[in-house]
Amino acid sequence: MQRVVVLALVLLIIAGAAAWYLGVVGPSAATLDVSLTRYDTNASGNADLIRERIGTHATIWRWDRDDSGSEDVVGYDVTATPENGLASTGTVGAWDYGADNVLDSGTVPVALQELMRTPEYAEARAAAGPGNVELVDAGLRDFVDNVQSGYDEWRLSDFQYPILGGRLPTADRLLPGAPRAYRFGVHQGFDMYPGYIGVPTGYGAPTVSVKAGTVVRADVDYVELTAEEYDEAIAISQAAGTTPEPQLDQLRGRQVWIDHGNGVISRYAHLSGIAPGIVEGMEIEAGSVVAFVGNSGMESASRGGDSGAHLHFELRIDGRYLGEGMSPDAIRVLAGPLLGAAE
Numbered sequence: 001m002q003r004v005v006v007l008a009l010v011l012l013i014i015a016g017a018a019a020w021y022l023g024v025v026g027p028s029a030a031t032l033d034v035s036l037t038r039y040d041t042n043a044s045g046n047a048d049l050i051r052e053r054i055g056t057h058a059t060i061w062r063w064d065r066d067d068s069g070s071e072d073v074v075g076y077d078v079t080a081t082p083e084n085g086l087a088s089t090g091t092v093g094a095w096d097y098g099a100d101n102v103l104d105s106g107t108v109p110v111a112l113q114e115l116m117r118t119p120e121y122a123e124a125r126a127a128a129g130p131g132n133v134e135l136v137d138a139g140l141r142d143f144v145d146n147v148q149s150g151y152d153e154w155r156l157s158d159f160q161y162p163i164l165g166g167r168l169p170t171a172d173r174l175l176p177g178a179p180r181a182y183r184f185g186v187h188q189g190f191d192m193y194p195g196y197i198g199v200p201t202g203y204g205a206p207t208v209s210v211k212a213g214t215v216v217r218a219d220v221d222y223v224e225l226t227a228e229e230y231d232e233a234i235a236i237s238q239a240a241g242t243t244p245e246p247q248l249d250q251l252r253g254r255q256v257w258i259d260h261g262n263g264v265i266s267r268y269a270h271l272s273g274i275a276p277g278i279v280e281g282m283e284i285e286a287g288s289v290v291a292f293v294g295n296s297g298m299e300s301a302s303r304g305g306d307s308g309a310h311l312h313f314e315l316r317i318d319g320r321y322l323g324e325g326m327s328p329d330a331i332r333v334l335a336g337p338l339l340g341a342a343e
């Protein structure tokens with residue numbers, strides 16, 4: 001009699017566990033909802049940047065940098081729930097500036113990889129609509145053609161590199177057009193990190209004017225973002241699915257802009273300070289020290305730290321950014337000589 005009771009108890013526990021398993025895993029997989037947002041960042045006609053929302057579990061970013069059709073996972077953002085067993089990251093994990101490779105599959109949680117191998121996931125992804133976002137307007141192709149064909153030589157000439165002796169950043173993720181998963185956006189400049197440009201740089205290192213011009217912005221009275229302000233800018237961007245211009249401006253931190261005429265403006269961002277005497281409205285020579293490298297506008301600065309310091313440099317042409325609509329390889333061919341970068 002006692003044996004029967006034990007057996008019944010064991011069966012009850014097994015049945016309970018099975019019910020719990022089906023209740024937890026079954027419905028969450030069956031109701032998996034995948035939505036895709038595709039961006040064509042290099043005007044090739046193909047979507048090369050894809051944001052993929054997997055139900056409420058995760059957001060995955062994939063980037064096909066060379067339009068080869070094979071995408072690398074460059075970022076993810078997961079929400080931990082009792083059902084999905086994911087560790088909460090709060091933000092992107094695969095996008096590590098310290099790493100040499102963009103793709104680091106080891107940082108994608110195993111539970112997420114497993115989820116993405118289920119038939120339910122494959123089914124839901126296949127059922128997702130195209131979700132294209134028009135980043136590319138009709139004028140962008142013409143813009144790229146003009147810049148690349150030398151049509152613009154008369155105004156895109158005589159530049160020198162903003163960090164003396166430096167070369168273009170060696171990693172594609174530091175070039176314009178690279179995804180910025182943490183703010184659901186696309187990079188518009190060149191990130192000149194220590195170790196990536198061939199010459200020493202870092203917090204407090206000087207940056208120089210790339211060409212003679214007029215200083216049209218110099219944030220001499222800049223006040224660093226608080227942690228709350230930084231977090232809010234990121235939250236607004238993630239909710240919008242892109243980085244709106246006011247938030248993008250906040251995240252560039254302390255800036256100097258120099259107008260070189262004919263619609264060409266250089267921007268120096270994340271600065272730690274501005275060189276003495278540099279004020280809006282003044283004329284400046286090529287090669288003059290304008291400011292000092294820093295991390296303003298970055299998460300680390302909003303937390304009171306000084307890590308991650310680098311120059312973020314943009315060259316704006318008719319309101320667009322140099323590199324917009326171009327592949328990383330095309331940017332290297334064009335921008336290296338144009339900006340006077342070392343080989």
Ligand SMILES: [Zn+2]
Pocket residue numbers: 187189190191311312313
């Ligand atoms: Zn940057």
